[in-house]
Amino acid sequence: xxxxxxxxxxxxxxxxxxxxQGELTTLTSQLTQIVxxxxxxxxxxxxxxxxLAHALELTNVFREDQLEPGLPRDAALSNAPKHDGAYFLxxxxxxx
Amino acid sequence: MAGIAQLDAIQLRQMLRSxxxxxxxxxxxxxxxxxxxxxxxxxxxxxxxDQARDQARxxxxxxxxxxxxxxxxxxxxxxxxxxxxVDYPTTCGSRILRDYRSPFDxxxxxxxxxxxGIVFGKTNLDEFAMGSSTENSALAVTRNPWxxxxxxxxxxxxxxxxxxxxxxxLAIGTDTGGSIRQPAAFCGISGLKPTYGxxxxxxxxxxxxxxxxxxxxxxSVQELALLLQTIAGHDPRxxxxxxxxxxxxxxxxxxxxxxxxxxxxxxxxxxxxxxEVDAAVRDAIRVFQSLGAKVHEIELPNSxxxxxxxxxxxPCEASSNLxxxxxxxxxxxxxxxxxDDESPHESTRESTRESxxxxxxxxxxxxxxxxEVKRRIMLGTYALSSGYYEAYYLQAMRVRRLIRDELLxxxxxxxxxxxxxxxxxxxxxxxxxxxxxxxYLEDLYTVSANLAGMPALSIPCGLSRGGLPIGLQxxxxxxxxxxxxxxxxxxxxxxxxxxxxxxx
Numbered sequence: 229x230x231x232x233x234x235x236x237x238x239x240x241x242x243x244x245x246x247x248x249q250g251e252l253t254t255l256t257s258q259l260t261q262i263v264x265x266x267x268x269x270x271x272x273x274x275x276x277x278x279x280l281a282h283a284l285e286l287t288n289v290f291r292e293d294q295l296e297p298g299l300p301r302d303a304a305l306s307n308a309p310k311h312d313g314a315y316f317l318x319x320x321x322x323x324x
Numbered sequence: 325m326a327g328i329a330q331l332d333a334i335q336l337r338q339m340l341r342s343x344x345x346x347x348x349x350x351x352x353x354x355x356x357x358x359x360x361x362x363x364x365x366x367x368x369x370x371x372x373x374d375q376a377r378d379q380a381r382x383x384x385x386x387x388x389x390x391x392x393x394x395x396x397x398x399x400x401x402x403x404x405x406x407x408x409x410v411d412y413p414t415t416c417g418s419r420i421l422r423d424y425r426s427p428f429d430x431x432x433x434x435x436x437x438x439x440x441g442i443v444f445g446k447t448n449l450d451e452f453a454m455g456s457s458t459e460n461s462a463l464a465v466t467r468n469p470w471x472x473x474x475x476x477x478x479x480x481x482x483x484x485x486x487x488x489x490x491x492x493x494l495a496i497g498t499d500t501g502g503s504i505r506q507p508a509a510f511c512g513i514s515g516l517k518p519t520y521g522x523x524x525x526x527x528x529x530x531x532x533x534x535x536x537x538x539x540x541x542x543x544s545v546q547e548l549a550l551l552l553q554t555i556a557g558h559d560p561r562x563x564x565x566x567x568x569x570x571x572x573x574x575x576x577x578x579x580x581x582x583x584x585x586x587x588x589x590x591x592x593x594x595x596x597x598x599x600e601v602d603a604a605v606r607d608a609i610r611v612f613q614s615l616g617a618k619v620h621e622i623e624l625p626n627s628x629x630x631x632x633x634x635x636x637x638x639p640c641e642a643s644s645n646l647x648x649x650x651x652x653x654x655x656x657x658x659x660x661x662x663x664d665d666e667s668p669h670e671s672t673r674e675s676t677r678e679s680x681x682x683x684x685x686x687x688x689x690x691x692x693x694x695x696e697v698k699r700r701i702m703l704g705t706y707a708l709s710s711g712y713y714e715a716y717y718l719q720a721m722r723v724r725r726l727i728r729d730e731l732l733x734x735x736x737x738x739x740x741x742x743x744x745x746x747x748x749x750x751x752x753x754x755x756x757x758x759x760x761x762x763x764y765l766e767d768l769y770t771v772s773a774n775l776a777g778m779p780a781l782s783i784p785c786g787l788s789r790g791g792l793p794i795g796l797q798x799x800x801x802x803x804x805x806x807x808x809x810x811x812x813x814x815x816x817x818x819x820x821x822x823x824x825x826x827x828x
Contacts, residue, residue: 236702243643243705244650244682245698246690255702261761262703266632269719272726279721280728282534282564283520283777283802289563303427307654316652319660319680 229267231260328353332823333399333493333547340397343387347380347398351442354400354492360828361489366466367482369405370412371445376400379442394440395554401436402486402495405446406453407538408527409433412443416529417451417461420655420692430527431559432496432538439554444492447482451694452646453503453531455479456766459757460696467753468510469826470792474750477507483541484511490825494551495541500532501634502745502770504539505782509745509795512784514812514822515541516548519802520777521566523552524559532641533564535634535774544822545783545812549573552805568803577809584617584811587738589624592769598748604786604794605744608815612742615814620738626726627772633727634771635764636707636720643704646697651688658687699760728776735801740811744769745782745795773799781808784821793821 236256240247247255301314310317328336328350339345355373362368383398408414408426415421433443450460458466458481466481468474469489476485480497484507487495497504499517508515516539523538530536540551553573559565588609593602609619651657660680678686693701707716734741747768756763773780778799785796796815800808816822 231706235706239702239706239709242709243701244647244685244689245693245701246686247698251695251698255699258699258760259702259706262635262699262764263706265761265764266636266716266720269629269632269636269723270715272626272629272719272723274719274722274726277722277725279718280725281721283728283775284564284566286521286564286566291560299427306427307424309651309655309657318652319684321679321681 229263231256231263329357329490332544333542333550334544336493337397337399337550340399341393346384347442348377348384350398351376351380351400354444357489357491361469361491364467364472365469365485365489366464367447367485367489367491368402368445369415369417369448369463369482372412375411376442376444383440383442394438395550396436396439396441398440398442399494400442400444400492401551402444402447402483402492403433404449404480404483404495404497406449406498406529407433407496408529409443409446412446414446414529415463417449417463418693418697419462420649420688422463422656424654426527428527431524431561432555433527435555436496441554445486447480447486447495449482450479451697452529452642453479453498453500454642454696454700456502456506456763457756458482459753460694462694468750468792470512471750471790473752474792475510475753477510477750479503480541481507484508484513484515487511487513487541487543488826493542494547496538496551496555497541498528498536498538499774500535501638501767501774504541505745505770505780505795505797506766508541508782510750510793512793512821512824512826513541513543514545514548514781514783515539516552516781516805516808517773517779518552518556518805519566519779521564522779522803522805523555524562524565526559526561530645532638533645534641535638544816545781545809546574546577549577549809566803571806573806573809576806577813579810580615580814581739581807581810582616584612584740585738586612586617586619587622587734587741588619589622589627589741589743591624591628592743596747597744600786600788601744601746601748601794605796608785608796609742611815611818615818622734622738622741624730624734626723626730629723630727630772630775631765631768633720633723633775634767635703636716637724637775639700639704640708640717641704643701643708646701649689649692650685651692652684656688656692658684658691660684660687696760724775727772731772731776731778732801739800739807741799743797745797749788749790749792749794769797778802779805779808781812783812783815784824785819786821787824
């Protein structure tokens with residue numbers, strides 16, 4: 229299936245990626261090529277096959293509900309581009 | 325002491341334990357190798373000789389005081405820069421994490437330190453391990469020690485080059501679709517992708533969580549056994565790590581396996597295979613036959629779809645995992661202001677109705693992530709988006725089960741599947757960097773083991789006329805690492821490809 233620029237623009241919005249006009253052009257043709265390649269999967273008969281999300285298929289991994297030391301706040305904030313010592317800072321989210 | 329740098333980790337460990345050499349003497353000998361090779365090869369993103377010497381001195385002091393020197397006894401190990409370390413930055417080869425300092429060690433790194441190992445630098449990789457040549461690193465170029473015009477492979481290209489150049493005897497790589505085995509093959513060393521869950525992923529920065537696995541890289545399988553012994557085992561911090569007991573790999577590795585049944589897949593020898601690789605792999609199969617193995621031709625028709633399956637599942641998982649790079653919690657942050665002169669990227673947003681926070685996300689990610697990473701995020705986002713999820717992601721997971729079941733069935737009749745690791749020896753830098761699909765097709769022989777969660781080993785089995793190494797891939801059933809290593813040792817006992825080193 230061929231993707232057009234509008235498809236790629238919409239995917240970029242979902243992916244929270246700003247793309248230049250040049251990137252949009254390149255990605256439109258590259259994604260069309262790659263999606264065209266993976267479309268061979270559609271031809272495989274998989275009626276009744278249960279999807280395999282995880283090779284080990286481990287389920288229900290439990291542990292004791294015990295309090296353990298977590299990451300201290302200053303360590304958690306230490307890589308943040310902007311923080312006030314207690315919280316991560318972001319631009320205002322609600323309207324002016 | 326001359327020649328220390330030429331010895332393997334098994335010999336060095338004996339000498340360290342018996343006090344014949346100190347850890348500091350070893351580090352200093354390897355620092356000479358580093359000085360000779362690193363400017364040409366560029367294996368490392370961060371390397372701190374003083375830190376390594378300090379750690380060596382401390383280990384020597386403890387040993388002198390009578391402490392158990394541990395399994396690694398002062399041996400240095402290079403760490404792929406996608407595993408978290410408290411004493412080095414962890415960049416993942418990405419601009420977005422260029423200055424990231426992890427507040428904790430990955431479990432693999434913690435185990436190495438506990439075993440008396442020394443973290444010997446952080447090695448280069450394709451950004452977030454996405455690639456097969458290390459050319460996708462946003463931070464540095466790594467070259468193949470056998471021929472610096474050629475790629476080292478990837479994504480663990482720095483790790484493979486660090487061992488191949490003799491800068492360190494042991495390295496940790498990670499493998500999501502072949503990223504340990506392919507660079508091991510290109511650089512003429514051995515590398516093992518363990519069974520999914522055999523080694524903890526705690527502190528391994530996630531690319532595709534159901535496929536990622538860390539593993540050992542070294543010259544010989546005995547060295548792989550030693551390093552696997554150190555890092556394998558259940559970790560309460562990784563719910564997907566396997567509770568299975570860890571065998572004593574080092575104790576059994578030199579025991580030959582009688583009556584080995586080897587499966588050979590006809591598809592692996594198709595027209596796409598380089599004739600020199602074809603010849604070297606057939607020679608290797610004959611070596612196994614001379615050691616008593618029986619060869620069975622097998623068919624794996626579903627594996628023909630492995631690349632297509634992989635390039636749906638891996639990007640889907642990546643698009644989800646990499647959503648964490650938002651410019652808020654850590655990593656690069658771009659401006660949220662809507663001034664036109666700040667951004668050349670006006671096309672994909674409608675700036676009038678977009679919030680400053682959304683703008684911050686979109687711009688931070690645009691500036692911090694490289695082309696291959698963006699491509700895979702886009703591909704995964706598309707395949708998971710409304711209306712396409714069933715046709716792409718769910719269908720790929722169904723085919724994944726077919727591939728896994730087919731391999732499990734094959735391992736009912738054979739012990740090993742043996743074939744080439746790569747279709748050809750290392751290509752030249754720049755040859756494939758503008759053609760993503762042809763780069764993806766490089767992973768032809770390796771991705772099935774990741775999709776099926778099974779262990780696979782690559783060992784050197786020849787050199788091309790151009791002087792580039794050729795790798796032999798051996799695959800086995802889940803948790804059959806012991807079998808893989810023993811079979812690898814049989815081959816290396818009968819051949820002399822693995823000790824060869826590139827000309828200085």
